[in-house]
Amino acid sequence: MASINTAFKALCLSLLFVTVSSSPATEPKVFDVQSYGAKGDVTADDANAFTNAWRDACAWKGRSKVYVPKGAFYLGGVTFAGPCNCQTYFVIDGVLLAPTNNDDIKKETWVNFAYINYLTISGSGTIDGQGKESWPFNNCNKNDNCPRLAVSMGFDFVNNSRIEGITSLNSKAGHFNFYFVDNFTIAGVNITAPGDSPNTDGIKVGFSSNINISNTHIGTGDDCIAILSGNTNLFIYNVTCGPGHGISVGSLGKNKDEKNVEGLTVRNTVFTGTSDGIRIKTSESSATEIAISNFLYENIQMIDVQSPINIDQQYCPYPQCKKKGDSHVQIQNVTLNNIWGSSMNKEANRVFWLREEDENTKFFHALTKQRRARNKIT
Template sequence: MASINTAFKALCLSLLLVAVSSSPTTELKIFDVQSYGAKGDGTSDNAKAFTNAWKDACAWKGRSKVYVPKGAFYLGGVTFAGPCNCQTSFVIDGVLLAPTNNDDIKKETWVNFSYINYLTISGSGTIDGQGKESWPLNNCNTNDHCPRLAVSMGFDFVNNSRIEGITSLNSKAGHLNFFFVDNFTIAGVNITAPGDSPNTDGIKIGFSSNINISNTHIGTGDDCIAILSGNTNLFIYNVTCGPGHGISVGSLGKNKDEKNVEGLMVKDTVFTGTSDGIRIKTWESSATEIALSNFVYENIQMIDVQSPINIDQQYCPYPPCKKTGDSHVQIQNVTLNNIWGTSMNKEAPWIRIEWFKPKVTDKIRFSF
């Protein structure tokens, strides 16, 4: 009997060793872009080297890391696509430089991540959109043939992921764009562009859910955070905003395919020198019937903000606007609690609410 037990244990051990040896490795493998020929000289186009490093990291059957060391890495438009075999990280300690000429990017997004689960982007580095040369081209309010400027970094269909620590500088258009993203964390990020840089939204979110933004500074020439159609369960806390146009929901109601926005918490946030603080903007002659509901704004400080609270259902960015009907965007269950500070405009009201018909907006609760 003893010999049988010994043989059985030996068999189990051998099977265990086979199982372990055939399973994906848990050891982290690093894919340094320089080993793929990338040069941190600020002029060589490293798109091919970065793409090849990403492909190998994504295909690795274990934890992998694409690493960008110190240096200035010029990079044309590039897409990092999944799905990947395991958890993948992208660590940026150097500087990524976009082409100064927007036409050289040849994409709507300069650096794009798509169809990935369990992605982490981190590091002490900077994503430099080098947008100054392109900003004068952003004249779509007067030019019907204006170019579509590139967003610096985009995430499409990326889930259970995070971005932390990096700096986004001087985007041509928006800095970070999220589309059909679920369970994503943005923490400790610094987003900056001059206050007069046009349409340089800090974080733009659409058709996404369970987004957490925390411990982040955003100063741009447009919305610090723009919350667009189809979002649910967004949590924003300990964010500083300024310069910029505040944290905005909308604009909404212009297009027929828009969806509801439900569940927004903004707390422990400071607005400094912005045109707006808390902002909701919908088109008066809206093309769709949607609802914006269950918003909570709590513990918010305003420092020299022009319009600290601005709920506008007659949104018209480039007047005059045609007024052909009512707003069908309903705003429901909005709570503002412990909002304080100063306005830079002594004549403007601290709270600005404009709607086409009062009945479309209800249950707005204030506590100061």
Template structure:
């Protein structure tokens, strides 16, 4: 009798373990199916990676199906060279969506064939990921000779490689952007956006090829990224707040700039920008704030930090320019009305190609205030003797190592 009860007990235990195992297996399978995205391969929609077939329709159709899918989805671009005309990918989407590029996306060499100011545009999307080992090739070489924006502001706009409008809680990782006709990545009205491990390249003499341009955005992180281009590595424009930019290498290029600002009446304040732990090599500028001299707007640039910055033969390592005039001669209709305040420049060292290594040229009507220089060590590698500092209309303080000697009172 005892053995009978023992056998029954063992059977119950085994059945219990089996039930528990099946339950755990069901949870694991369900969980797995919930986390693995459904793949929408552009080749299944007729895309050809031969470098000449226009794949715009195939990409658009793959996006529409992926965006409508009720769950995690992935638009997949395999290895190959996929020629793509101007295209816009719109949301909102039903779930989290990724755009996974393993191949090369090739723009039309003729800017007129894109018919837009942005070659590849993403709009009104939450939880978007752009990733993969692929390349976005803007084929800008043919268009650069026709860019006369450095002469006047009435020039026709060339297409940027990729743009994001009203895209939130999203990220770009690992992608390479090269030879854009104009800027590489443009962000407008994005929130909680992460750019990491991205490579951006164009020749140093390619006009207006900003690496990253951002306006009216918040909570942006840019890290572990290399940018070498013909204009600003990063241009932080109107209405931006709460940026953390770190481990960026910039060169060639015009530095990481706040501005230019003051050209438009619709501009908003810029606040809470940190640039840290970065290296500038052979750039025209590095630490840079620039506002138009005769500004149309009256806004503030505040709570700006540049910290732990290395300069390697930079032409103008530190510059605040409130007489910005990219299309000289400029008609002078008054001083800049942009208030630059609460700016900290800390632990900045290296070499300058010009004698004036620190140039703080602020507005007479709205002098810069609360400018802090802490541990600056910049040596002149060019002609003219030791590095110097120039200050106009600036109120602030300096402490720690100060090479060149501070010009602040």
């Protein structure tokens, strides 16, 4: 993998040198989606125009840019796949509109990027999941046959990349999913959905490493940030969260193929009106023995948060969940420093220390005093 990345960098640098030597213009080659037939009239599906623009940009032997100008572009489910020849930019200044009917997307992710290195997504535009009509069907807490609604934007095996500036609005399910991603930056992004929109997680990360999330506002009907299995080295700072269910680790321990979560730093973050702030949740009678370790929460403000600190090792979100026994997920080396503010409950949190094996390893179990008032907590 290292040799491939080195060769990729060398190719891009050599192409950039040729461009600078032969022409004063060093800007990337632009592939405007309207040049490929995108109508931007909200009636026709512009997916083919977008994928064709991406195809040519990805194949371009130099830096390239897919450009979405101002306007409203209706898109069915679309995948932008690599690998690409060099650094690729995807600039969104317009509005991308998802089908209001989830069945018309025909994919688990509405806009998906996969197998790409050195991708930058930016712009002043909006991706609008138009989720309002789908939210009533997102009732998995009551219905075992609930439909799987589409995530707005996903990144699979995308490395050394970033997303900045854009807005994600009213996703059907989650807003942004990151899986098997390394060295990815999320900065200056605005994520918005009503507080009662179910399962609209802002950012969900799994099996990824070296993720940086900063200067971002997230207000949703579920976790602002959900950190799942197999993550290492996540850095979250200057984030505002609310409404939502806080920054959550887990739930973990339910499935046999889960991996450890190691290295999380959350700094200079504000939670406002959320159900939870700092949240760790592990399943009872865990199917696997994994560890959560080396977490630092520092300089965190809580404003009218129901459960500012909620570390729950008997997590059971649905009534049909049968409680069987203790969690086998170990929680080690968690530091909480300079956390202040207001709770909506008389008692902010309650911590129970189960046992201590040495000065560097602490296993603890903390449950908030109050009951969960709604079945919507997931």
